Amino acid sequence: xxxxNLEIARxxxxxxxxxxxxxxxxxxxxxxxxxxxxxxxxxxxxxQEWNDLKSVATVNxxxxxxxxxxxxxxxxxxxxxxxxxxxxxxxxxxxxxxxHCAEPGCLEACPAPGAIVQYANGxxxxxxxxxxxxxxxxxxxxFDVPKFHASTGKMAKCTxxxxxxxxxxxxxxxxxxxxxxxxxxxxxxxxxxxxxRVEQLKQNGFPTAALYDPKGVGGTGVxxxxxxxxxxEWYAALPRDPHVPLGVRFWKNILRPIGxxxxxxxxxxxxxxYFNFGKKEVKGAADAETNLPQG
Amino acid sequence: xxxxxxxxxxxxxxAVVMGRDRENVAxxxxxVRHRLASRLIHWSVAVTFFASLFSGLPIWTPxxxxxxxxxxxxxxCRWLHAWAGLAFTVASLVMFFHWVGExxxxxxxxxxxxxxxxxxxxxxxxxxxxxxxNGGQKIFFYTAGLGxxxxxxxxxxxWFPLRFPQIVRELAILLHDVTFILFVVSIVFHIYLxxxxxxxxxxxxxxxxxxxxWAKLHHARWYRDVTGEK
Numbered sequence: 001x002x003x004x005n006l007e008i009a010r011x012x013x014x015x016x017x018x019x020x021x022x023x024x025x026x027x028x029x030x031x032x033x034x035x036x037x038x039x040x041x042x043x044x045x046x047x048q049e050w051n052d053l054k055s056v057a058t059v060n061x062x063x064x065x066x067x068x069x070x071x072x073x074x075x076x077x078x079x080x081x082x083x084x085x086x087x088x089x090x091x092x093x094x095x096x097x098x099x100h101c102a103e104p105g106c107l108e109a110c111p112a113p114g115a116i117v118q119y120a121n122g123x124x125x126x127x128x129x130x131x132x133x134x135x136x137x138x139x140x141x142x143f144d145v146p147k148f149h150a151s152t153g154k155m156a157k158c159t160x161x162x163x164x165x166x167x168x169x170x171x172x173x174x175x176x177x178x179x180x181x182x183x184x185x186x187x188x189x190x191x192x193x194x195x196x197r198v199e200q201l202k203q204n205g206f207p208t209a210a211l212y213d214p215k216g217v218g219g220t221g222v223x224x225x226x227x228x229x230x231x232x233e234w235y236a237a238l239p240r241d242p243h244v245p246l247g248v249r250f251w252k253n254i255l256r257p258i259g260x261x262x263x264x265x266x267x268x269x270x271x272x273x274y275f276n277f278g279k280k281e282v283k284g285a286a287d288a289e290t291n292l293p294q295g
Numbered sequence: 296x297x298x299x300x301x302x303x304x305x306x307x308x309x310a311v312v313m314g315r316d317r318e319n320v321a322x323x324x325x326x327v328r329h330r331l332a333s334r335l336i337h338w339s340v341a342v343t344f345f346a347s348l349f350s351g352l353p354i355w356t357p358x359x360x361x362x363x364x365x366x367x368x369x370x371x372c373r374w375l376h377a378w379a380g381l382a383f384t385v386a387s388l389v390m391f392f393h394w395v396g397e398x399x400x401x402x403x404x405x406x407x408x409x410x411x412x413x414x415x416x417x418x419x420x421x422x423x424x425x426x427x428x429n430g431g432q433k434i435f436f437y438t439a440g441l442g443x444x445x446x447x448x449x450x451x452x453x454w455f456p457l458r459f460p461q462i463v464r465e466l467a468i469l470l471h472d473v474t475f476i477l478f479v480v481s482i483v484f485h486i487y488l489x490x491x492x493x494x495x496x497x498x499x500x501x502x503x504x505x506x507x508x509w510a511k512l513h514h515a516r517w518y519r520d521v522t523g524e525k
Contacts, residue, residue, distance in 0.1 A: 013356075013357045013360075014357060015357055015358070111354045111355070111357075111369075112369050113357050113360060113369075130369075132354075132369050132370045132372075132373040133370075133373065134354070134373055134453075134456070135456035135457050136456070136468075138456065138457060139456060139461065139464045139465060139468070148457055153370075245461070245465055246465070247462075247464075247465025247466065247468055247469055248465065248468070250469065251468050251469055251472055255469065255472045255473065255476075256355070256356060256472070258476070259355075259472060259475075259476040260356070260358070262476050262480055263476065263479050263480060263483070265480075266479070266480040266483035266484065267483055269483075269484075270483055270484060270487035270491075270492075273416065273487070273492065274487075274491055274492060277416070277417060277418055277492075279491070279492060279493065279494055280418050280492060280493050280512070280513075281493070281494045281495065281512070282495075282506075282508040282509065282511075282512050
C-alpha cells in the first residue's frame with residue numbers, strides 16, 4: 001500500500017464536508033477468510049497491544065470466546081459458534097469488529113459534529129475529542145460494534161489501525177495472523193482475492209460459499225469469506241441483511257426536516273396572523289394605560 | 296403607578312399584595328388572575344423548558360449547533376439537557392396538579408377541537424360564556440401535560456440508551472422528536488397569543504393582574520363571577 005492521506009470524506013452531524021477531489025484514493029479493505037481461521041486469537045492480542053488497550057477481566061464460562069461481546073477496550077473478538085451440518089459438527093468462527101461500512105449507521109446517527117468520520121480511504125473512525133458519549137452510534141450500528149467507555153464517557157471501536165494504514169503498514173491483526181486467513185489491500189483486490197477463495201471452497205464441498213459484503217450498508221470495508229454463505233447467522237448471529245436502522249433513517253431524513261419546517265412555519269404563521277388579524281384588545285380604550293390603578 | 300415610585304410604596308400596591316396569596320378577586324380597576332404561587336410554578340416550567348430546548352436543539356441538528364456555546368459545548372449539553380429535562384418534568388407535574396382542578400372541560404369547551412378554535416383565532420367567536428380559561432387554553436394545558444410525559448418517557452431511554460433494547464431506543468428517538476416538535480409549535484402560539492396578539496395578557500403572569508376591561512373582553516363569565524356584575 002502507498003501512504004494514505006487522511007482526507008475526510010464524511011463527518012457526522014456536519015452540513016459541509018466531502019473530499020477535495022484532487023486525489024483519487026483507493027478504498028482499503030480487510031479480507032477475513034473464516035474457513036482458514038483456527039481461532040488462535042493472535043489478532044485479539046495484536047489489537048490490544050498495538051492500540052494500547054488495557055485488558056478486560058474475563059470469565060471462564062466454558063467456551064473459547066474471550067468476551068461475550070466487544071468492549072470499549074476490546075475491539076477485535078473472535079466469536080465461536082457450533083452447528084450441526086449433515087450430521088457432522090461444524091465449529092465456526094468469525095472475527096467480530098467494526099465492519100467499516102460504506103454507509104455507516106453510526107456516522108448517520110451521531111449528533112456531534114466530527115465525532116465520527118469516514119476517511120477518503122473508507123476507514124470509519126471515532127474522534128474522542130468530539131464524542132459526547134450519547135450512545136446514538138450504538139443505536140445506528142447494525143453490527144452492535146461501538147461500545148461506551150464508562151470511565152471516559154466516550155465511545156470506542158476498531159479504527160482499522162488507521163494510524164498504521166496512513167503510514168503504509170497493514171493493520172496489527174493482519175500482521176499477527178499465523179494462517180494467512182487475514183489479508184489487507186484495496187477493496188478491489190480483496191474482492192477478487194475473496195471471490196477466488198469462494199470458488200475454491202465451492203469446488204471443495206462448500207457449494208454455498210460466499211463473500212459477505214452486505215449491500216444494505218453500501219458494502220463493508222471488512223469482507224468475510226463464509227463457507228456457509230447462505231447462512232451468515234450461523235456465524236454467531238452475523239446479520240443476513242444489515243442496514244441502517246429504519247428508526248434512525250426516518251428520524252434524520254424525514255422527521256427532522258418536517259420538524260424544522262413545522263417550527264419555522266409556526267413562527268411565520270404567528271407573524272402572518274398578526275398582519276392579517278392584528279391585535280385583540282379592548283375597543284376604544286387603551287386599557288393598559290388608563291385602567292391601571294391610580295396612585 | 297409610575298416606574299419611579301420608590302420600592303417601599305410599590306410594596307403597598309394593593310393588587311400586588313392581594314396577588315401574593317389570592318386570585319380571582321377585583322382590586323380597584325384590576326382583577327388578580329394568577330396568585331404568586333401560580334406565577335412561580337408557570338415560570339419554573341418556562342425556565343426549565345427553555346434550558347431543555349436550548350441545550351437539546353444543538354443535539355437535534357447542527358443547524359442549532361451554535362446554541363451549545365451558551366452552555367460550554369455539546370458535551371455539557373449532553374448531561375445538562377437530561378437534568379434540565381428532568382427539572383422540566385417535575386415542574387410540569389407540579390403545574391399539572393396545581394391547575395387540573397380548574398381545567399375540567401365542559402361540552403362546549405370540548406368543541407374547541409375543530410372549527411371553534413379557528414373562529415377564536417379569527418376573533419369571531421362568541422366568548423360571552425368563557426370562564427377563567429377558554430377551551431383552547433384547556434386543550435393546551437392537557438397537550439403540555441401529555442407532551443411532558445412523552446418527553447420524560449422517551450428522554451429516560453435516551454439518557455441511558457445502552458440499558459434498553461434496540462427497538463425501544465429507536466422508538467424513543469422518534470417519540471422524543473415528534474413530541475418536541477409539537478410542543479415547540481404549541482409554545483410558539485402560546486407566547487404569541489399571550490404577548491403580541493392579546494395585549495394586557497402578559498401582566499397576568501408577571502404582576503398577576505389583568506384589567507377589568509381585559510377580563511370582560513376575553514373571559515366574560517369569569518369577569519361576572521368575580522365582580523358579581525351582570
